[in-house]
Amino acid sequence: MPVAAAAWLDLDPGHPFSLAALPYCSFSTRQHAAFHRVGVRVGDRVLDLTTAAERLLPGRSALFRDGLLDPFLAEGHGAWADVRAEITAWLSQERFREAVEDLLVPVAGAELRLPFTVADFVDFYASREHVTTLSSILRPDADPLPPSWLHQPVGYHGRAGSVVPSGTAIRRPCGQVRGPGGAPEFGPTTRLDFEAEVGFVVGVETVLAEPVAVSRFAEHVFGVCLVNDWSARDIQAFESAPLGPFGGKSFGTTVSPWILPLAALEHARVRPPSRDTELAEYLTESEDWGLDIRLEVRINKQLASRPPYSAVHWSPAQLLAHLTASGAALRTGDLYASGTVSGPGPGERGSLMELSLNGAEPVALADGSARAWLADGDEVSITATAPGPDGTRISLGEARGQILPAIVETVR
Numbered sequence: 001m002p003v004a005a006a007a008w009l010d011l012d013p014g015h016p017f018s019l020a021a022l023p024y025c026s027f028s029t030r031q032h033a034a035f036h037r038v039g040v041r042v043g044d045r046v047l048d049l050t051t052a053a054e055r056l057l058p059g060r061s062a063l064f065r066d067g068l069l070d071p072f073l074a075e076g077h078g079a080w081a082d083v084r085a086e087i088t089a090w091l092s093q094e095r096f097r098e099a100v101e102d103l104l105v106p107v108a109g110a111e112l113r114l115p116f117t118v119a120d121f122v123d124f125y126a127s128r129e130h131v132t133t134l135s136s137i138l139r140p141d142a143d144p145l146p147p148s149w150l151h152q153p154v155g156y157h158g159r160a161g162s163v164v165p166s167g168t169a170i171r172r173p174c175g176q177v178r179g180p181g182g183a184p185e186f187g188p189t190t191r192l193d194f195e196a197e198v199g200f201v202v203g204v205e206t207v208l209a210e211p212v213a214v215s216r217f218a219e220h221v222f223g224v225c226l227v228n229d230w231s232a233r234d235i236q237a238f239e240s241a242p243l244g245p246f247g248g249k250s251f252g253t254t255v256s257p258w259i260l261p262l263a264a265l266e267h268a269r270v271r272p273p274s275r276d277t278e279l280a281e282y283l284t285e286s287e288d289w290g291l292d293i294r295l296e297v298r299i300n301k302q303l304a305s306r307p308p309y310s311a312v313h314w315s316p317a318q319l320l321a322h323l324t325a326s327g328a329a330l331r332t333g334d335l336y337a338s339g340t341v342s343g344p345g346p347g348e349r350g351s352l353m354e355l356s357l358n359g360a361e362p363v364a365l366a367d368g369s370a371r372a373w374l375a376d377g378d379e380v381s382i383t384a385t386a387p388g389p390d391g392t393r394i395s396l397g398e399a400r401g402q403i404l405p406a407i408v409e410t411v412r
């Protein structure tokens with residue numbers, strides 16, 4: 001049974017940020033701009049958890065004192081469950097009203113920042129529909145799946161320092177592209193794209209040479225966020241033979257400011273498609289960690305796509321097992337993303353490259369304009385919801401960014 005909010009909160013049980021969600025953030029207010037606090041979203045307000053823990057949870061208040069989630073992420077599953085249960089009690093029981101009511105601030109007045117220190121960033125390529133659509137566009141005569149793809153998740157190590165919170169503007173990048181005659185030219189990308197993805201935030205670290213079993217996913221991963229892996233397709237195409245993405249993806253990666261704990265996604269768990277294939281033992285899972293997260297992508301507030309995360313082939317538990325199978329160590333704050341989420345339908349593709357068939361068929365928007373690629377000034381918003389209790393849907397918030405024109409002066 002879902003826990004009902006206390007009457008004094010006046011919170012609709014169907015609110016996308018009901019007590020079934022309770023995502024975490026890091027915020028400050030205009031009145032106290034230098035005081036960064038850990039927050040918890042409840043309805044249209046944010047609970048100041050840093051101060052609430054000092055009042056009601058003194059044994060754990062040090063975890064929230066810095067205003068970042070890092071110490072809490074490192075503390076592990078027991079602390080994650082205890083704190084979530086405490087917060088739920090504070091917000092559902094009349095007797096806590098006096099202790100927490102003055103710590104709720106309107107979300108509109110909260111300045112949100114990156115809620116944790118991003119350690120390493122890894123991006124995968126886990127959606128079969130994304131891979132096959134790209135293959136049909138770029139290599140129509142070749143096998144739609146690379147030879148290893150059904151046997152192991154494909155991914156690459158990205159750039160943690162370029163991860164930015166929702167609302168940060170993204171500067172159109174410059175790089176080398178293949179010019180009309182085949183000779184390289186340096187300049188602003190003309191094929192700027194988004195990639196709608198789901199990100200996973202690692203809490204508990206490991207040491208080198210200690211793989212994480214697929215069954216131990218929820219002991220290491222704290223929660224999920226939304227990711228826009230902005231991509232410059234022309235730069236990426238020229239640089240990626242023979243190695244992976246470099247400058248074509250390192251100019252900004254947007255994440256939503258709310259980290260939704262895995263505990264909030266119990267109603268969203270579904271069987272991932274990879275479970276129908278015989279796999280190496282380290283990728284064979286007995287629990288279902290596919291997630292029925294429904295994404296929506298908007299360009300300038302107009303719906304462009306609805307990618308379904310449930311269609312993604314590899315589960316996040318399999319991605320983590322594969323990431324660490326080599327012995328690679330995890331650090332608190334590691335972020336790994338699903339790769340572009342695409343579904344089988346034409347309106348379910350998670351990138352413009354797929355929606356516009358590599359620019360050949362620009363996507364029509366409701367205002368009468370069309371986009372083969374993103375234009376300067378365009379704002380891309382990725383939002384998502386997941387099933388909550390009793391047929392409700394909970395929100396994962398928004399990853400939003402606006403494109404600024406390139407700076408074209410050559411750096412000498």
Ligand code: MN
Pocket residue numbers: 123124195197229339340
């Ligand atoms: Mn990506």
